Each structure stands twice: as structure tokens, then as C-alpha cells.
Amino acid sequence: MNTIVPLLQVEETDHAEASIYERIRDDIIQGRLAANERLKVAELAERMGTSTNPVREALQQLRGEGFVVMMPNRGARVRPIDETFVRDIFEIEVLIEPALTRWFVGLATKADLERLEELQGQMEALNFADPHAHSKLDMTFHQVMYDRHYNRHAVDLWWRHREILSAISRNFQTSLSRQTSVLNEHRELLRCIAAQDADGAARIIAQHVEGSGRHIIEHLRLIKNRRDSGRRS
Structure with missing residues (x-):
């Protein structure tokens, strides 16, 4: 669960400083990751310059928020922002x-x-x-x-x-x-x-x-x- 940001400390996060979750989320919203596109953990980790664990955690969080759909034996896919x-x-x-x-x-x-x-x-x-x-x-x-x-x-x-x-x-x-x-x-x-x-x-x-x-x-x-x-x- 996300922590509530303290009052008066709400700031936009620069893309370079953003968390893996925020970067994937923004890529989905901006269309850089297309609707229904398959999200491969290894490819995302390489693209973001990180290990696979933060990517898996981010995808689970995005799934909980509805950005990502996960299907048995088919992996994670981008849910259309519609x-x-x-x-x-x-x-x-x-x-x-x-x-x-x-x-x-x-x-x-x-x-x-x-x-x-x-x-x-x-x-x-x-x-x-x-x-x-x-x-x-x-x-x-x-x-x-x-x-x-x-x-x-x-x-x-x-x-x-x-x-x-x-x-x-x-x-x-x-x-x-x-x-x-x-x-x-x-x-x-x-x-x-x-x-x-x-x-x-x-x-x-x-x-x-x-x-x-x-x-x-x-x-x-x-x-x-x-x-x-x-x-x-």
C-alpha cells in the first residue's frame, strides 16, 4: 500500500528520479507501452537499468491499480487507458x-x-x-x-x-x-x-x-x- 504523502510535500517526480513503478506507469499512460502489449520482465529490467525484482514488484502494484492485466500462462499485458x-x-x-x-x-x-x-x-x-x-x-x-x-x-x-x-x-x-x-x-x-x-x-x-x-x-x-x-x- 502506498504511503500518504505528507501535507504540502506533493511534488512531481522527475522521470530520471522516478521509481520503476512510476516509470512503467507513465510509459503506459503516455502510450510508450501500447495497449495490450505484453510486458516482459527481463526486457523491462534491461530498459530501466535495474534487476528483475523491482520490475516484478512494480507490475504487481500496477496490476492492483488496473494498469496491468495478468493472465495464467500469458504473462502481463498493458490495460488500455480508455x-x-x-x-x-x-x-x-x-x-x-x-x-x-x-x-x-x-x-x-x-x-x-x-x-x-x-x-x-x-x-x-x-x-x-x-x-x-x-x-x-x-x-x-x-x-x-x-x-x-x-x-x-x-x-x-x-x-x-x-x-x-x-x-x-x-x-x-x-x-x-x-x-x-x-x-x-x-x-x-x-x-x-x-x-x-x-x-x-x-x-x-x-x-x-x-x-x-x-x-x-x-x-x-x-x-x-x-x-x-x-x-x-
């Missing part, structure tokens, strides 16, 4: 994040609310000019809400899903309409937290997660349509 893959993750997150949010609203202090408002102010001032910086601020915003939750399994699953979706969405530009929605949803969430409206906050978070999911799926559909058109031409 609409179904993203939909499955978001359907889980729509269940997890509202539950985490309800708990937070009952616990939130004035200092918590001030910290969230500070982060929201930084995101609004940035206004998506730097997608990497926005992603870090947004991650910290949600960590303030979830990081103290007693159910570490739920928080860990949220964290792993967030990492996966962030890695996928790095390839896409956020549309203007989605940018507006993100900031508006955060503002409404802050209003609900200040009013101790747990149900309202949970509803906004569910809407927030669904919107992010639709945005990624729309980009994946565009990519698929372009590929299909290229094959026909």
Missing part, C-alpha cells in the same frame, strides 16, 4: 470523497477554513496560468480536508486515484468552462463548510468529481476519434 478505465475510477471516487467530506465538515476548525480560503485565493490569483502549480495547490486543498480522516484505507485509495488521474490529465488542457466550474465549486464548498452544511458539501464534492471525470473522458474520446479518423484516411 473511457472505461477512467469511468471505473470516478465511480469509486464519487462514493469515497463525499464520505470523507461529510466527516471533515463536522471536524473543521476556523484555522482549517482559513487555510482552505488561502489556497483558494492562490488558485484564483493563478487562474490556471501554470497547470502544474494549480495541480499542487488543488491537491493541498483536498489534503487539508482528508488528511486527518481516521479511515486511512479510504484516504490512501483517494490519494492513489488522484495520482493516476493527475498523470493522465497532464496531457490535456483544461477547458475554460471546466476552469470556471472548478473555482465555482470550490467557492460553494467553502460556503458549505463555513455553514456546517455537511450534506451540501458532500453534494458539491460529488459534482466536482463527476465534472473532472467527464472532462478527462471527453479528451479521451477526442483522441480516440482522431485516431479512428487517421486510420480511415
